[in-house]
Amino acid sequence: MTSVKQATTIWLMLMIATAIAAFLGSMDLSGMGQAGLWVTLASIVILVIKGQLIVDYFMDLKHVQPIWRLLLSAYCLVIGGFVFLAYCLSVI
């Protein structure tokens, strides 16, 4: 079971991750070339990390039957992967 201390720590981590994502979103990528791809990848990695923290600690699935954790974790991982693929195809 997630404790108060854990939940508060996770909330703080989610806030920091959100701030970083917002900063990345404010960047002007038009003149960055390949670097823009890395910025997008960073945004997606942050998305996956945030999703996993919510699945593990807010939804409290870290210690349930692994199949449930896997299915919920797959949501962010698979969608993040597809979105990154679509973005890569758009810059090729």
Add this chain to the structure above:
Amino acid sequence: MSLIPASLLVKKQDLPGDLALWILILAELGVFSLFFVSYGFVRLNNLEMFAEGYQHLNRVAGLINTIALITSSYFVVRAVIAIKEGNNASCSFWLRLAFFTACIYVGVKGWEYYETFGAGFTLHTNTFYMFYFLLTFFHFAHVLLGMAILLILASKAKKGDYCAENHSGIESGASYWHMVDLLWIVLFPLVYVIH
């Protein structure tokens, strides 16, 4: 012979809430996932249109809504911890706090839609705005339903309908609310950040 490896079925801790609710959660995530993937690939054939649409989005509103939903989810976690300790009053308090934090989301979303419609953009403007309105409105509808659930649970917790030994309803409602947050976790970067 099972198709699922036995290691994935080893029981450690009970799934929070009702199984039926988790089937619903998976179904909802599945439907939105199709939406998100479609958005990503339709953008491929409409790069200029999506870039133009992105410029008009209210990213401050998106950021405030992200903070509001994550914080609201945190309050819901505090409510579940409280009911597991048998503290009904505290559980009700945290659920009401989660509801009022979600009201920030509703207000900001209203502001965002007011600005967007005011600028002349609608569902029929172009493909980007079709996706933008459909994605954000369907998510908004889930937020409103989740808020109603939070209020009902807060009231029932205060009346003593739940206790430390029996609080499946609270966990189910909490799981639904975290699903709403999980949907926004993808929607925010997909529409408001990645460009």
